[in-house]
Amino acid sequence: MSGINSEIAFTYINTNRKLTAVAAMGILLGMAVYIFMNSMMAGFGKMSDDSIFKVSPHIRIFNEQKISQPIATDTHGLSLLVNPKIRNTQNTILNPNRLMDLLKRQKNVSIVTPQVSQNVFFNMGMSQLSVRAVGIVPIEAEQMFSISESMVEGKMENLKHNLNGIVIGSGISEKLSLKIGDNISVLSSKSVSRIFKVVGIFQLNNKKEDDSKAYINLMAAQQLLKENNAYITDINVNTTDAYQAKYIAPQLAALAGYKAEDWETANETLMAASKMRKIIITFVSTTILIIAGFGIYNILNMTVSQKINDIAILKAMGFEGRDVIRIFVTQALVIGMIGVVLGVLVALLMVNLLQKVYIGGDIGYFPIHFEPLKFVQGIVFGLVITFLAGFIPARKAAKVDPVSIFRK
Amino acid sequence: METALKTENIEKYFYDPVRFQVLHHVGFEVRKGEFLTMAGKSGCGKSTLLYILSTMDTDYSGKLYIDDQLATGKTLDELARIRNEKIGFVFQFHYLLQEFSCLKNVMIPALRLGKRSVEEIEHKAYQKLEMLGMKEQALKPANKLSGGQQQRVAIARALINDPLIIMGDEPTGNLDSKNTQIVFDIFQELARTNNQTIVAVTHDNDFAKKSDRTIEMLDGRIIN
Numbered sequence: 001m002s003g004i005n006s007e008i009a010f011t012y013i014n015t016n017r018k019l020t021a022v023a024a025m026g027i028l029l030g031m032a033v034y035i036f037m038n039s040m041m042a043g044f045g046k047m048s049d050d051s052i053f054k055v056s057p058h059i060r061i062f063n064e065q066k067i068s069q070p071i072a073t074d075t076h077g078l079s080l081l082v083n084p085k086i087r088n089t090q091n092t093i094l095n096p097n098r099l100m101d102l103l104k105r106q107k108n109v110s111i112v113t114p115q116v117s118q119n120v121f122f123n124m125g126m127s128q129l130s131v132r133a134v135g136i137v138p139i140e141a142e143q144m145f146s147i148s149e150s151m152v153e154g155k156m157e158n159l160k161h162n163l164n165g166i167v168i169g170s171g172i173s174e175k176l177s178l179k180i181g182d183n184i185s186v187l188s189s190k191s192v193s194r195i196f197k198v199v200g201i202f203q204l205n206n207k208k209e210d211d212s213k214a215y216i217n218l219m220a221a222q223q224l225l226k227e228n229n230a231y232i233t234d235i236n237v238n239t240t241d242a243y244q245a246k247y248i249a250p251q252l253a254a255l256a257g258y259k260a261e262d263w264e265t266a267n268e269t270l271m272a273a274s275k276m277r278k279i280i281i282t283f284v285s286t287t288i289l290i291i292a293g294f295g296i297y298n299i300l301n302m303t304v305s306q307k308i309n310d311i312a313i314l315k316a317m318g319f320e321g322r323d324v325i326r327i328f329v330t331q332a333l334v335i336g337m338i339g340v341v342l343g344v345l346v347a348l349l350m351v352n353l354l355q356k357v358y359i360g361g362d363i364g365y366f367p368i369h370f371e372p373l374k375f376v377q378g379i380v381f382g383l384v385i386t387f388l389a390g391f392i393p394a395r396k397a398a399k400v401d402p403v404s405i406f407r408k
Numbered sequence: 409m410e411t412a413l414k415t416e417n418i419e420k421y422f423y424d425p426v427r428f429q430v431l432h433h434v435g436f437e438v439r440k441g442e443f444l445t446m447a448g449k450s451g452c453g454k455s456t457l458l459y460i461l462s463t464m465d466t467d468y469s470g471k472l473y474i475d476d477q478l479a480t481g482k483t484l485d486e487l488a489r490i491r492n493e494k495i496g497f498v499f500q501f502h503y504l505l506q507e508f509s510c511l512k513n514v515m516i517p518a519l520r521l522g523k524r525s526v527e528e529i530e531h532k533a534y535q536k537l538e539m540l541g542m543k544e545q546a547l548k549p550a551n552k553l554s555g556g557q558q559q560r561v562a563i564a565r566a567l568i569n570d571p572l573i574i575m576g577d578e579p580t581g582n583l584d585s586k587n588t589q590i591v592f593d594i595f596q597e598l599a600r601t602n603n604q605t606i607v608a609v610t611h612d613n614d615f616a617k618k619s620d621r622t623i624e625m626l627d628g629r630i631i632n
């Protein structure tokens with residue numbers, strides 16, 4: 001029973017090869033563009049996320065600076081606290097070692113490392129430069145931010161071995177013409193002055209970072225602030241899956257009793273831009289696939305009109321509405337399948353070729369990725385669209401009244 | 409006496425371009441194994457009546473029984489099944505699926521019914537084609553045949569499921585006298601030995617006279 005339906009469908013496909021080819025071509029192009037654009041988007045997304053992970057931990061735990069609050073609540077409409085300010089003593093984390101131990105034991109947490117950030121001045125003869133000095137544990141920070149990958153000179157290793165070592169951004173190195181081995185005088189906000197030795201220069205191709213960031217040892221940072229080794233401003237946490245960070249952050253915040261900010265929140269503007277890009281590409285690629293669907297729809301509509309006599313005969317011989325639907329939907333799905341398979345092949349080819357194109361600079365190779373999910377999505381979506389594009393004309397065919405055709 | 413087909417008080421109107429009654433009070437009975445012909449001048453409503461009898465046209469009032477079952481009011485799918493199993497139809501103008509071979513055309517109703525294996529059906533289709541002298545052309549595509557040849561293939565197709573009733577709208581309209589005689593003999597044979605029922609519209613007086621009974625129509629009424 002279904003055998004004869006598909007036999008009829010295949011006969012129509014075979015005797016109308018040109019139409020079949022044109023319709024399949026439409027799906028092929030729609031498919032290829034859909035997968036290609038989405039793979040490209042995934043590639044760009046990954047590139048942009050990777051560059052974020054070079055400077056942001058997945059989750060940053062810190063003591064949010066709050067405006068001082070009066071201890072007693074006012075009952076007479078009078079301000080008890082005049083001119084409230086941020087209290088600096090508040091921005092440290094109490095008992096950081098215990099907290100870090102606790103964090104390390106959480107599941108989904110892969111790296112936990114302390115950090116002390118401060119603004120300092122680099123003094124070099126007449127010139128003075130404001131720099132954000134980040135005190136880190138070199139080995140752990142290296143694991144987290146892969147600083148070595150962006151080192152243009154020197155080695156991360158040397159920071160570990162030299163308490164007075166400093167790794168500076170390439171912009172700072174240019175402005176103060178600092179080279180490896182040069183000494184630089186650093187002045188902290190607590191008026192501590194200390195000489196550091198440049199052991200490395202990094203370049204992230206992120207102007208803000210390159211022009212104003214420097215890594216020093218955690219202990220040196222604490223000493224610049226005249227603090228002991230329990231003084232920690234941030235605890236940086238990496239999770240096993242970066243995209244779960246936004247769900248894990250609130251848990252860690254509750255656990256630690258401090259603010260825990262995930263990287264997506266910390267980089268809101270970048271994320272918003274990437275979201276926009278995602279929306280546009282999804283919209284455009286989906287539209288293209290739908291247009292391809294219209295191609296099949298048109299061609300099937302044409303086939304149905306051409307075959308209206310056949311449909312009337314089949315119905316006269318006892319074919320039911322659903323048999324007629326099956327005949328034309330089968331035809332659409334076969335065309336769709338041909339288009340989808342070839343479209344996937346073309347997409348694979350395009351992704352493969354572009355992956356080998358070297359753009360240079362910060363980007364390196366063209367950022368495009370095989371995203372199996374996007375392929376599956378494209379295939380499912382392509383088949384659903386061909387099904388619909390076939391179903392609508394098929395339903396029309398199923399409703400043909402044979403008598404009205406025979407009377408003509 | 410068993411009835412193959414019965415109508416009660418069938419009336420049909422066309423509304424386009426003006427309201428116009430094509431069939432008036434049509435009621436008759438055809439018994440199993442009967443070879444019935446219908447005659448009447450052009451435009452008197454023979455085809456219209458035949459479409460109703462074939463269950464394809466459901467837009468009428470009155471009642472239609474096929475094989476003692478009320479067909480009136482059944483769903484389109486139920487009617488399709490009745491047609492597939494019990495009715496073989498030969499159209500006024502030969503209507504074959506043009507892109508299929510003669511053999512496939514004959515086989516399609518049986519493949520749809522699905523009661524026999526493909527080999528059996530093919531064997532049977534060859535038999536029917538042979539009866540009508542079309543065996544040699546079996547593998548030719550339908551669109552490469554003459555009108556008369558197509559009509560004979562259409563007759564073979566109407567016979568493939570051994571239907572209870574074979575309906576024909578001028579089934580021999582395109583045939584020469586020799587082939588008309590062959591078709592007549594086949595119909596008579598089917599009625600006599602297989603107890604199958606034939607309802608055929610014809611303009612051929614000879615053909616009508618030789619049949620078991622002739623119903624004559626005039627302006628949508630049965631007059632005889």
Ligand SMILES: Nc1ncnc2c1ncn2[C@@H]1O[C@H](COP(=O)(O)OP(=O)(O)OP(=O)(O)O)[C@@H](O)[C@H]1O
Binds near residue numbers: 407423425451454
């Ligand atoms: N779709 C329609 N709309 C309106 N009137 C119609 C329609 N089809 C047929 N008629 C009219 O109904 C009448 C009967 O037509 P029908 O085709 O049944 O005649 P017929 O007896 O088969 O004629 P013929 O011997 O020429 O085939 C005719 O007067 C015709 O004009």
Ligand SMILES: [Mg+2]
Binds near residue numbers: 454455500577
């Ligand atoms: Mg007629």
